[in-house]
Amino acid sequence: MRQCDWDDNDVCRSCGTDYSPPKKLRPFHLAFPVDDLEIAKKFYVDVLGCSTGREKDVSCVFNFFGHQIVAHLVLEMPDLTTNPVDGKPIPAMHFGLVLDWDDWHQLKDKLEKKGVGFVLEPYTRYEGQPGSQATMFIADPCGNHLEFKSFKNDSAIFDSTW
Numbered sequence: 482m483r484q485c486d487w488d489d490n491d492v493c494r495s496c497g498t499d500y501s502p503p504k505k506l507r508p509f510h511l512a513f514p515v516d517d518l519e520i521a522k523k524f525y526v527d528v529l530g531c532s533t534g535r536e537k538d539v540s541c542v543f544n545f546f547g548h549q550i551v552a553h554l555v556l557e558m559p560d561l562t563t564n565p566v567d568g569k570p571i572p573a574m575h576f577g578l579v580l581d582w583d584d585w586h587q588l589k590d591k592l593e594k595k596g597v598g599f600v601l602e603p604y605t606r607y608e609g610q611p612g613s614q615a616t617m618f619i620a621d622p623c624g625n626h627l628e629f630k631s632f633k634n635d636s637a638i639f640d641s642t643w
Contacts (some may be wrong), residue, residue, distance in 0.1 A: 508548040511576055514555040515623040521552045524621045528595055546578055558624050569601055575618065577628035579638060585615050585631035592619060600626060611643040 485493035491500040515521040518541060525531040525543045531550075534542030539554040563570035580588065589603045601618035614637070616630040632638055 510549045510551070511545075512551045512553055513576070513625050514558060515552045515621070515625070516555055516558050517623060518552060518554045520622045525550075525552070528592070528597055548578075550576075561624065561626075567606060572600070572618065572620075572626035575626035575628050577630065580629055580631045582615070582631045582633060585629060588629055589615075589617060592617075607643070611640065612637045 485498060485500075486495055487500065488494055492498070493500070518539070522533065522536075522541050525545070526533060529545070531543040531545050534544065534549070536542070541552045543550050543552065559574070562573045564573050565571070592599075597619055599617055600620050601616070603615065603617035605613060605615050607613045611634065613633045614630050615633075616628060618626055618628050620626050637643060
């Protein structure tokens with residue numbers, strides 16, 4: 482078996498393999514637990530507008546805004562732990578998306594129209610600061626938490642200076 486000797490640029494000195502991050506962003510994959518596959522499917526399709534891919538008795542693939550998420554049936558959901566952020570209890574285990582500003586507001590309006598309850602009501606954090614961002618949390622019927630956020634300035638997404 483070949484073993485690479487990586488340089489500081491993530492290129493193997495012996496074979497030339499480049500292990501630097503991909504040049505083109507590809508969809509992410511996320512697997513998550515659900516204790517009722519049918520009710521989860523209804524939520525992700527009817528509420529969030531996801532389409533389904535491969536379905537089995539114990540799992541279902543969803544197209545989550547161009548990304549692949551997979552609900553896996555479990556007997557019992559894990560316990561929820563929260564951390565305080567801005568004085569609010571934020572679910573430590575959650576997933577979601579960073580949307581364009583207009584798309585975030587459209588989704589907020591859609592969720593409100595469908596009567597989806599918010600775990601954390603939509604609000605803007607860091608108003609007037611470089612990292613100003615809109616955020617909201619919802620939960621699927623199985624207790625998985627989803628965060629949807631949007632930055633007024635996308636350059637702040639990974640900026641550590643603010």
